[in-house]
Amino acid sequence: MHAVQIKEHGGPEVMRWTELPDPTPGPGEVLVRLGVAGVNYMDTGARAQGGPGWAAPAVLGAEGMGYVTTLGAGVGGLAAGDRVAWFCHPGSYAELLAIPADSLVKVPHGIVDETAAAVMLQGIAASHLSTEAYPVKPGHTAVVHAAAGGVGLLLTQMIKARGGKVIGLVSLDAAQAVARELLRHWQAQLTAGIRDMQDIGEIAPGLDADREAAALLAGVQGGVMILMTTGGMEHLEAALDQGIAHLRGAPAASPSAAPA
The missing domain is CATH 3.90.180.10 (Medium-chain alcohol dehydrogenases, catalytic domain)
Known part of the structure; x- marks a missing residue:
C-alpha cells in the first residue's frame, strides 16, 4: 500500500x-x-x-x-x-x-463518501458545543464565531434545530456568501464585516462600520447570550471583555461561555 x-x-x-x-x-x-x-x-x-x-x-x-x-x-x-x-x-x-x-x-x-469523511470531527465538535458544553434551548441566542467554517456551519444548523437563535460572525467576503446561504435557509442572522474576534470591541452603538452588528447584539432581550467558538482562549477573552459572552436574566448573573 x-x-x-x-x-x-x-x-x-x-x-x-x-x-x-x-x-x-x-x-x-x-x-x-x-x-x-x-x-x-x-x-x-x-x-x-x-x-x-x-x-x-x-x-x-x-x-x-x-x-x-x-x-x-x-x-x-x-x-x-x-x-x-x-x-x-x-x-x-x-x-x-x-x-x-x-x-x-x-x-x-x-x-456521500466525501461528507462522511468530513463531518465526523467537526460534527462531534459542533454537537458537543450545542448539547454538552452549553445545551441550547428555545429562546437562547448564540454568537457563533467563524460561522462559515466547517464547525460553524454545522453548529448553526444544530442550534436552530434546538430552537435557538444564531448571530454568525464571519470575516471574509467569500465566507459571508457561504454563511448567508445557510443562514437564509435557517432564518438566522449574520453579522458581517468582523475581521477577527479580537476586534469585537468595534461592535458598539454609534460606530457606523458595525451598525448592523450593534443592532443585532443590542436587540437580544432576555434569554441566554452565549459565545460558541473553536478559536481558542483569545477569542473567548475578547468576547468576555466586551460583555458578549454572558448570561442575561435569571437565574445566573456571572459571565458564562462555551469554549471548545
Whole structure:
C-alpha cells in the first residue's frame, strides 16, 4: 500500500507518497480500504511541529471513511463491504488501515463518501458545543464565531434545530456568501464585516462600520447570550471583555461561555 508519510517536520514539501507494508488487523480491529481522507487544520500542525503521537517518521491524517475488507478476531456487527467512518485514527492518509472496531461508525445510506469523511470531527465538535458544553434551548441566542467554517456551519444548523437563535460572525467576503446561504435557509442572522474576534470591541452603538452588528447584539432581550467558538482562549477573552459572552436574566448573573 501507499501512504502520505513525513520523515521530518516542515512545510508541505516534507510529505511523501511512500510505499509501506500492508497492515494486518489484530483482535478487535478491522482492515479498511480508504475511500476519502478527512483533511483538518490539526494535520498541518502534526506535519509542521509534531506533538504527542506525531513524532517523525509518521503517516499523517486522523479522520476519514472507507470500506471494510477484513475483520479481526472477535469483531461483530460489521461485514466486508460496509462503509465506515472515523474521526481519530492517526495515520489516516493511507490506502489501508487497521482500525479498532469500536472507533468505527457505519455510514448511513444517502450520505456521500466525501461528507462522511468530513463531518465526523467537526460534527462531534459542533454537537458537543450545542448539547454538552452549553445545551441550547428555545429562546437562547448564540454568537457563533467563524460561522462559515466547517464547525460553524454545522453548529448553526444544530442550534436552530434546538430552537435557538444564531448571530454568525464571519470575516471574509467569500465566507459571508457561504454563511448567508445557510443562514437564509435557517432564518438566522449574520453579522458581517468582523475581521477577527479580537476586534469585537468595534461592535458598539454609534460606530457606523458595525451598525448592523450593534443592532443585532443590542436587540437580544432576555434569554441566554452565549459565545460558541473553536478559536481558542483569545477569542473567548475578547468576547468576555466586551460583555458578549454572558448570561442575561435569571437565574445566573456571572459571565458564562462555551469554549471548545
